[in-house]
Amino acid sequence: MTEDEINARHAEKMAKKKAVRDRMLAGKTIEKGLLIVHTGKGKGKSTAAFGMVLRSIGHGFRTGVVQFVKGSWDTGERHVLERFPELVTIAAMGEGFTWETQDRERDIAAARAAWDAAKAMIRDPSYRLVLLDELNIVLRYDYLPIEEVVAFLRDEKPADTHVIVTGRNAKDELIEIADLVTEMTLIKHPFRDGVKAQAGIEF
Amino acid sequence: MTEDEINARHAEKMAKKKAVRDRMLAGKTIEKGLLIVHTGKGKGKSTAAFGMVLRSIGHGFRTGVVQFVKGSWDTGERHVLERFPELVTIAAMGEGFTWETQDRERDIAAARAAWDAAKAMIRDPSYRLVLLDELNIVLRYDYLPIEEVVAFLRDEKPADTHVIVTGRNAKDELIEIADLVTEMTLIKHPFRDGVKAQAGIEF
Numbered sequence: 001m002t003e004d005e006i007n008a009r010h011a012e013k014m015a016k017k018k019a020v021r022d023r024m025l026a027g028k029t030i031e032k033g034l035l036i037v038h039t040g041k042g043k044g045k046s047t048a049a050f051g052m053v054l055r056s057i058g059h060g061f062r063t064g065v066v067q068f069v070k071g072s073w074d075t076g077e078r079h080v081l082e083r084f085p086e087l088v089t090i091a092a093m094g095e096g097f098t099w100e101t102q103d104r105e106r107d108i109a110a111a112r113a114a115w116d117a118a119k120a121m122i123r124d125p126s127y128r129l130v131l132l133d134e135l136n137i138v139l140r141y142d143y144l145p146i147e148e149v150v151a152f153l154r155d156e157k158p159a160d161t162h163v164i165v166t167g168r169n170a171k172d173e174l175i176e177i178a179d180l181v182t183e184m185t186l187i188k189h190p191f192r193d194g195v196k197a198q199a200g201i202e203f
Numbered sequence: 204m205t206e207d208e209i210n211a212r213h214a215e216k217m218a219k220k221k222a223v224r225d226r227m228l229a230g231k232t233i234e235k236g237l238l239i240v241h242t243g244k245g246k247g248k249s250t251a252a253f254g255m256v257l258r259s260i261g262h263g264f265r266t267g268v269v270q271f272v273k274g275s276w277d278t279g280e281r282h283v284l285e286r287f288p289e290l291v292t293i294a295a296m297g298e299g300f301t302w303e304t305q306d307r308e309r310d311i312a313a314a315r316a317a318w319d320a321a322k323a324m325i326r327d328p329s330y331r332l333v334l335l336d337e338l339n340i341v342l343r344y345d346y347l348p349i350e351e352v353v354a355f356l357r358d359e360k361p362a363d364t365h366v367i368v369t370g371r372n373a374k375d376e377l378i379e380i381a382d383l384v385t386e387m388t389l390i391k392h393p394f395r396d397g398v399k400a401q402a403g404i405e406f
Contacts, residue, residue, distance in 0.1 A: 010307040017302040042385040044241065044251035051247075051254035051280075058279030076261030077254075083286055099220040104213040181391040182245040187384035 033128075033161040034179040035153055039136060039170035042184030049131050049164045050077055056162075057087045061128035064121035067092045068114045068167075069134040089127075091117040111143035122157055129162045136167025139174070146173050153177060236331075236364040237382040238356055242339060242373035245387030252334050252367045253280055259365075260290045264331035267324035268293045271317045271370075272337040292330075294320040314346035325360055332365045339370025342377070349376050356380060 001009070036052075038045035056063045065081075070092060081088050093114030101107055115138075121130045139146050150173050157163055165174065175181050204212070239255075241248035259266045268284075273295060284291050296317030304310055318341075324333045342349050353376050360366055368377065378384050 007307045011305045014302045014305040018305065021302060037390075038247065040388070042387075043383065044247055044254075044385050044387065047254035047258070048247035048251035048387075049254075050257070051250035051252075054253070054257055054283045055250070055279035058282035076258035079261035080257045080283075080287075084283075099217045099224060102214045102217040102221065104210045175390065178391060180246065181389075182247050183388040183390050184245075184247070184251075185243070185386040185388055187240075187378065187386050188381060189383055 031160075032179075033157065033159055033163070035157070035177060036162065036164045037136075037170050037174060037178045037181045038164065038166045038184065039168055039175075039181065040183035040185050041168055042186040043189075044184045045166045045168070046133055048182075048184075049133060049166050052164060053088070053129065053131055054080065056129040057081075057084050060087070062126050063088050064127045064130040065090045065133060066114055066118040066121065066131065066135075067133045068111060068138045089121065091121070093117055107138075107141070108143045111138040114138075115144050115149070119152060119156075122152075122161060122163060125158045125161065127161060129164070131164045131166070134167045135165045136170045136174070138167075139171050140167070140169045146171050150174060150177055234363075235382075236360060236362055236366070238360065238380060239365065239367045240339075240373050240377060240381045240384045241367065241369045241387065242371055242378075242384065243386035243388050244371055245389040246392075247387045248369045248371070249336055251385075251387075252336060252369050255367060256291070256332065256334055257283065259332040260284075260287050263290070265329050266291050267330045267333040268336060269317055269321040269324065269334065269338075270295045270336045271314060271341045292324065294324070296320055310341075310344070311346045314341040317341075318347055318352070322355060322359075325355075325364060325366060328361045328364065330364060332367070334367045335369070337370045338368045339373045339377070341370075342374050343370070343372045349374050353377060353380055 038048055053063050053065060065088065067090070078090075081090060091114065093110060118130065118132050118135075121127050135149070138144055139149060153163060153174075154177050165178075170181070241252055256266050256268060268291065270293070281293075284293060294317065296313060321333065321335050321338075324330050338352070341347055342352060356366060356377075357380050368381075373384070
């Protein structure tokens with residue numbers, strides 16, 4: 001085939017692809033607040049959620065963040081969010097990771113306080129997006145009853161509000177009621193080769 | 204078991220977990236610029252990269268973005284990045300998606316121009332992080348020779364510079380030389396139920 005033939009065939013193929021896409025998109029007409037879950041052992045769960053928070057802010061939407069585990073976000077993120085005080089509310093409610101606190105009762109009390117803050121934000125329809133960062137960790141340890149969380153998100157989330165839940169080991173009950181679930185899978189990680197956590201990458 | 208026993212057992216288990224983690228982290232002492240790849244059919248590839256760009260900016264690092272496909276980012280992201288003009292450079296070089304342009308020659312010329320911009324940023328050691336957004340798409344269509352891209356990233360990237368490459372269908376040659384590879388896997392997507400793309404979520 002000559003270059004011209006390759007180019008002509010490409011144009012034809014892409015025109016067909018566009019027609020298929022346009023037909024598909026024309027059938028998508030529903031707008032609604034989504035329940036989104038980022039899970040899996042790979043990286044990017046909280047980072048992608050952070051990206052969505054900033055995108056939401058960029059659109060001028062009021063946005064809430066509840067951190068169920070302290071230390072999962074860092075100064076880099078905070079500095080950026082602090083530039084948008086009129087749009088973003090952060091509730092850093094959690095204690096450190098479970099292996100840092102080593103105190104189950106304190107972890108449970110912190111989880112309950114964070115969940116109360118989360119419910120208040122989600123019930124407030126002025127929030128368009130609420131991120132429940134690392135909620136999956138808390139659910140995994142049964143620090144909050146999954147039935148209570150699922151019932152609230154299913155029955156009390158306003159129709160237009162997007163909620164993002166992050167953390168590995170998402171419970172099946174949560175995945176069941178979610179609209180969009182992405183699993184981040186680790187394929188290759190530099191920790192294995194002795195590389196340490198670095199500013200801008202890990203935190 | 205009583206609550207007290209459960210709590211005591213938990214504390215013991217977490218203390219052990221912390222000791223294991225501390226030992227592991229103590230062995231991680233290397234700092235180096237990473238080549239990071241976000242691939243897979245799921246969502247969050249560009250969004251997690253966008254989150255890392257903002258985290259990098261939050262640390263005060265000079266950061267570059269090259270968009271190999273126009274339209275993969277949107278106004279939400281742009282509005283946020285525009286608040287940090289002293290730290291971030293964006294080169295939106297690509298044409299639209301291949302099925303929008305339907306013009307292979309124009310796509311190839313755009314890919315080459317974007318790659319030239321990318322090389323200039325990566326060679327400049329004042330950049331700590333450079334995002335090559337949707338480069339995988341361009342490589343998949345062979346608009347740039349994979350050998351050339353791999354040789355450059357392997358041999359010419361400064362040791363301290365982090366480079367992130369996004370896009371589905373990452374080539375094996377790229378994964379081979381990458382330090383950190385995450386695959387975003389789609390588990391559940393609302394498009395299937397007729398929900399349309401929405402501001403703050405899809406763009």
